[in-house]
Amino acid sequence: MAYDAVVLVSFGGPEGPDDVLPFLQNVTRGRGIPPQRLAEVAEHYQHFGGVSPINQQCRDLLAAVRADFAAHGLDLPVYWGNRNWHPMLADTFAQMRDDGVRRALAFVTSAFGGYSSCRQYQEDITAARAAVGPDAPVIEKIRQFWDHPGFVEPHIDAVRAALSRLDPARRDHTRLVFTAHSVPVSMADSAGPHGGRYTAQLTETARLVHTAAAPDLPYDLVWQSRSGPPHVPWLEPDINDHLTALAAKGVTAVVVSPIGFVSDHLEVIWDLDTEARDTATRLGLEYVRAETPGTDPRFVTMVRELVQERIDPAGADRRRRLGELPMWDTCPSVCCVPPRRPS
Template identity: 80%
Template sequence: MAYEALLLVGFGGPERPEDVLPFLANVTRGRGVPPERLAEVAEHYQHFGGVSPINQQNRDLLAAIRADFAANGVDLPVYWGNRNWHPMLADTVAQMRADGIGTALAFVTSAYGGYSSCRQYQEDLVAARSAVGPEAPMIDKLRQFWDHPGFVEPHTDAVRAALATLDPARRATTRLVFTAHSVPTAMAAAAGPQGGRYEAQLRETAALVAAAAAPDLGYDLVWQSRSGPPHVPWLEPDVNDHLALLAADGVSSVVVSPIGFVSDHLEVVWDLDTEAAATAKRLGLDFARAGTPGTDPRFVSMVRELVVERVNPPDTSPRRRLGTLPVWDTCPAGCCVPARRP
């Protein structure tokens, strides 16, 4: 199929204090999140003036993709729409229709499979097209990229850089701690042909980064940013609980690498740079937080590669991958439907 545009699909975030609660209402609609938890998360945003860094990070990524496309002969306009805050997906899809776009590819700023990290974005695209009407462009999501070198290598270099800030005399008691957003266990085990791939893909990414960055060190995959009602089981252990266990086991230093994320948005700078760093300090652990890909040129080039491999025959644009788990362009019907919606 010939495609006429690329749509960058983000999560979205507030850009002023009065945006915070409406934004959080969008994020948690229908999920039964207690009001006190919303108030707690809202307070996190107020520590940063009510502004999430994520929208500016997406503006920077948008500019970088456009520059990379222009430099490499990819003649596609690049649009940007968010799931939860302005620019909203429906508004962007409406602009695409007005501009005469009939078909587009979507790059979602989430590397992994699963309901909230893949299927929900696809549902949002369907809802946006439905809101725009029958002349809305057809939009196909690009494949997941958890094991693409353009994603893995920036994370790997970030872990190496973080390790370099720690005392080398303590390397024997240093551990890598990889984090990702926790989800309900029912969602993690999502029903369908490829259920359970969120955690499996994260474990593959963690293994790839650890093997390349510090094969002599042990590592763990743990979870952060739980936001659901307390009676619903979520993936564990939480990063803070895990740091306490490591300290009790004689670990002296940790590098925390948020491999579940593509940029340093609020759940990274609050949950890790603020809360986890404070936990480590209380426990007497040396703490270094590894960065995320952001606008690393390898990550930006990866977006172009994903576009090129999708529009060209497989024998002319081979997929660059480091892992072995299956990947596909079109998700099977019924893929990643939670066994029980939280």
């Protein structure tokens, strides 16, 4: 199959105080989030001048990927579009159409399966193409990468670096805590042939990082950034509740590794660097947060390798993987369909 472009697809984020509420309304449209919850989350952004780091992180990744493509002779232009804030996907696809792009591959900045981490991006791509019209380029999402060395190895090194900052005398009472974005339990267990993969894939990534970085330490996978109505069950425990439980068991130091994320956007720097750190301080826990891949050269190389896999008909035979879970290149239409919300 011939492709004539790549598009980086991300979540998007506000870049000024006036952007915050419209951005959050885009994110939560149709989800029944109470206005007071939106106001609470908006305040988190205002602590940083109303600016989320995610758009600049995408610009940095975009520049790194373009340079890597050029250095390795991959002659494909790389575009960028977001699902929730500018540059919006429909605007990017319209530009691609005007530039003569007919078929492109999408790299989504989410490593895992599941509704909000994969299928919803597919739906947003479809909606954006429909908005552009019949001449919109065909967009095909490349595979998930939760166990690709280019994603896992930067997390491994980040955990090692974080552990080196702890007091060695506390090693016997140190815990490794992996975090990812919580989702409704119904989405984590969503229907379809690949449904329910979100927690399984995160569990696999946690195992891979733990085994290579700190096999002597106990570890847990916990959740952060819950945003839904209180009556809807979400994945638990929350990172703050978990820290409280660890302190009660005699743990004196924690390394927190946000393996659910590819960069240090607001849900990392607020939920972990601010709220969770404050919880740890109150409990008397020594607390270090491991970095995310960002523009680590291995992560940038991974983007190119995933594109080359799809371009080359034999690419699936050369996948670089560290895990043991099933892998697929494309998701069927019934994959990760969440249950209908009560009317």
